[in-house]
Amino acid sequence: MHLRHPHDGPGHGSAAGAAARRPDGTRRALRLGLGGPVGSGKTATVAALCRELRSELSLAVVTNDIYTREDAEFLLREAVLPPERITAVETGACPHTAIRDDISANLEAVEELEDAVGPLDLILVESGGDNLTATFSRGLVDAQIFVIDVAGGDDIPRKGGPGVTTADLLVVNKTDLAPHVGSDLSRMAADAKAQRGPLPVVFQSLREEAGVAPVAAWVRERLAAWRA
Amino acid sequence: MTRAALLLLADGRFPAGGHAHSGGAEAAVRAGRITDAASLEEFCRGRLHTSGLVAASLAAAAALGADPGELDAAADARTPSPALRAAARRLGRQLLRAGRATWPCGELDLLARRFPKGVHQPVVLGAVARAAGLEPSDAAHCAAYESVGGPATATVRLLGLDPFDATGVLARLAPATDRVAARAVRAAREALTEGVDALPAASAPLLEISAEAHAAGAGRLFAT
Numbered sequence: 356m357h358l359r360h361p362h363d364g365p366g367h368g369s370a371a372g373a374a375a376r377r378p379d380g381t382r383r384a385l386r387l388g389l390g391g392p393v394g395s396g397k398t399a400t401v402a403a404l405c406r407e408l409r410s411e412l413s414l415a416v417v418t419n420d421i422y423t424r425e426d427a428e429f430l431l432r433e434a435v436l437p438p439e440r441i442t443a444v445e446t447g448a449c450p451h452t453a454i455r456d457d458i459s460a461n462l463e464a465v466e467e468l469e470d471a472v473g474p475l476d477l478i479l480v481e482s483g484g485d486n487l488t489a490t491f492s493r494g495l496v497d498a499q500i501f502v503i504d505v506a507g508g509d510d511i512p513r514k515g516g517p518g519v520t521t522a523d524l525l526v527v528n529k530t531d532l533a534p535h536v537g538s539d540l541s542r543m544a545a546d547a548k549a550q551r552g553p554l555p556v557v558f559q560s561l562r563e564e565a566g567v568a569p570v571a572a573w574v575r576e577r578l579a580a581w582r583a
Numbered sequence: 584m585t586r587a588a589l590l591l592l593a594d595g596r597f598p599a600g601g602h603a604h605s606g607g608a609e610a611a612v613r614a615g616r617i618t619d620a621a622s623l624e625e626f627c628r629g630r631l632h633t634s635g636l637v638a639a640s641l642a643a644a645a646a647l648g649a650d651p652g653e654l655d656a657a658a659d660a661r662t663p664s665p666a667l668r669a670a671a672r673r674l675g676r677q678l679l680r681a682g683r684a685t686w687p688c689g690e691l692d693l694l695a696r697r698f699p700k701g702v703h704q705p706v707v708l709g710a711v712a713r714a715a716g717l718e719p720s721d722a723a724h725c726a727a728y729e730s731v732g733g734p735a736t737a738t739v740r741l742l743g744l745d746p747f748d749a750t751g752v753l754a755r756l757a758p759a760t761d762r763v764a765a766r767a768v769r770a771a772r773e774a775l776t777e778g779v780d781a782l783p784a785a786s787a788p789l790l791e792i793s794a795e796a797h798a799a800g801a802g803r804l805f806a807t
Contacts, residue, residue: 422802445806447603448740457598459677 645709
């Protein structure tokens with residue numbers, strides 16, 4: 356079941372979460388999902404994006420933890436955003452359910468953030484680390500980023516799965532580790548291209564100078580398209 | 584009405600947020616009170632006859648058309664734990680969102696406008712059942728079944744309990760679930776003339792106390 360009604364007019368009276376306008380008629384924030392396996396660097400990417408974009412955009416983050424508040428607490432410790440802009444959704448041991456099959460708690464969270472600290476330009480919804488089949492509902496997010504890393508095995512792009520194959524952006528993270536774990540980046544790039552066709556792929560190392568800049572550039576493009 | 588609407592509303596896959604809640608089972612597992620299918624059954628039996636009965640009567644009363652504001656106050660009075668009250672309102676908002684998208688109607692829109700911060704989930708359940716063309720007894724059955732179905736599913740995840748054993752527990756509780764639903768409907772009809780004080784107020788102090796400890800603790804898998 357999905358609750359998307361992309362052609363809803365002003366959200367007044369609409370129960371769906373994907374309506375482009377809020378009850379007061381203003382455009383709601385762009386919602387981007389970040390998913391991917393445990394330890395691939397989703398939270399680190401969210402933190403880096405917040406640091407990169409917070410001076411130019413009004414931002415908020417929703418985390419979907421397995422053990423409730425771990426990721427939210429990391430973001431709070433790192434002080435990437437004021438605490439009132441970070442919300443943790445509890446997922447009952449099934450993080451993929453909360454971002455795909457039953458998005459009601461996440462929709463509550465994004466709307467509460469817009470009410471409390473809005474107007475917002477961008478809300479990042481981070482999934483709890485799950486598996487290669489976890490993807491976001493289109494009723495929750497406007498676009499999704501799937502984050503994998505070179506240390507998880509350079510065969511992951513070849514194995515595919517809905518995240519690798521269909522995400523709007525695939526991020527291959529921790530490229531600085533490739534020589535140490537024997538991962539072949541050119542093979543990963545070729546496999547990703549074969550799985551994804553024209554969909555973009557970014558190779559990222561948050562420890563190197565470019566850092567999150569390519570992903571941030573992609574986010575700015577999505578935001579420009581959302582506002583157009 | 585259709586029977587299929589009842590199946591849809593009672594389905595654990597109905598996207599209204601229930602999957603993130605264990606109905607107190609996680610706290611009971613941690614405290615060593617649920618360890619196997621037998622202790623799960625005793626836990627569920629206790630929950631069914633206390634908070635399950637209260638929820639079923641609130642749902643039936645809402646399905647009969649009783650005032651949601653009065654029912655919400657009655658639910659508050661029957662829920663000592665602030666954590667459980669907050670969770671019930673949050674789940675109420677989530678169910679109302681799903682219900683309005685599934686069975687759009689003016690009555691549910693009005694409920695959302697009148698109570699932007701939400702009302703207790705069983706009250707919304709009754710209103711959604713009504714919007715789906717279901718009977719008060721259907722709403723009561725959904726609430727009573729949910730009161731045991733949630734803990735059973737959660738225990739499968741928490742303990743690695745054999746899922747066939749967990750469904751066996753629910754099957755053995757089915758006659759009691761029917762009786763609780765019937766009692767809830769009788770009380771709800773009485774409340775239409777006598778007021779909400781006629782609704783059952785069976786409480787489970789340990790569920791309330793452990794819900795507070797659970798909310799304050801760290802490292803949990805389920806919200807409640």
